[in-house]
Amino acid sequence: MKQKFQSGLINLNNSNFGCLISLIVLGLLLGTVGLQWVVNGFLIFIAFLIITPIIGFWIFRWWLKRNIVEDSCPVCDYTFSGFNNAQCRCPNCGELLQVHGGHFERLTPEGTIDVNAVDVSVKRIDDN
Numbered sequence: 001m002k003q004k005f006q007s008g009l010i011n012l013n014n015s016n017f018g019c020l021i022s023l024i025v026l027g028l029l030l031g032t033v034g035l036q037w038v039v040n041g042f043l044i045f046i047a048f049l050i051i052t053p054i055i056g057f058w059i060f061r062w063w064l065k066r067n068i069v070e071d072s073c074p075v076c077d078y079t080f081s082g083f084n085n086a087q088c089r090c091p092n093c094g095e096l097l098q099v100h101g102g103h104f105e106r107l108t109p110e111g112t113i114d115v116n117a118v119d120v121s122v123k124r125i126d127d128n
Contacts, residue, residue: 071104073097 027039072079078092082099087107089096097104108114 069099069102069104071099071102074104074106 027042030036031039067084068081069084070079070081073090073093073095074097075095076090076093078090080091082088082097082104084099084102087096087098088104090104096107098107099105106114
């Protein structure tokens with residue numbers, strides 16, 4: 001029979017406590033009989049299940065910090081992120097780029113000369 005305790009802030013259902021109490025009693029019984037290695041192995045397994053995702057999360061964050069580069073496109077100056085030492089396309093202009101040394105570089109076909117244009121202001125001389 002399930003018993004429930006309800007109040008405004010607490011909702012307690014004790015139907016699952018029987019399983020937990022059974023596991024605790026079983027662990028204590030195995031410990032008193034001399035099968036402490038079974039209890040220790042189970043506790044080590046539970047600790048491994050808890051600690052492994054935490055360590056994996058920190059390793060994944062370290063890997064992301066080392067491999068994600070945020071820079072601007074050399075063609076259109078749009079800032080976006082890409083993986084280090086990989087090819088990607090600028091999401092703004094579609095230019096094919098290579099991430100190298102923490103910066104984006106244009107990928108140009110062999111024999112192409114890349115030129116940077118400079119805007120020069122023109123002064124007009126009026127004939128008087």
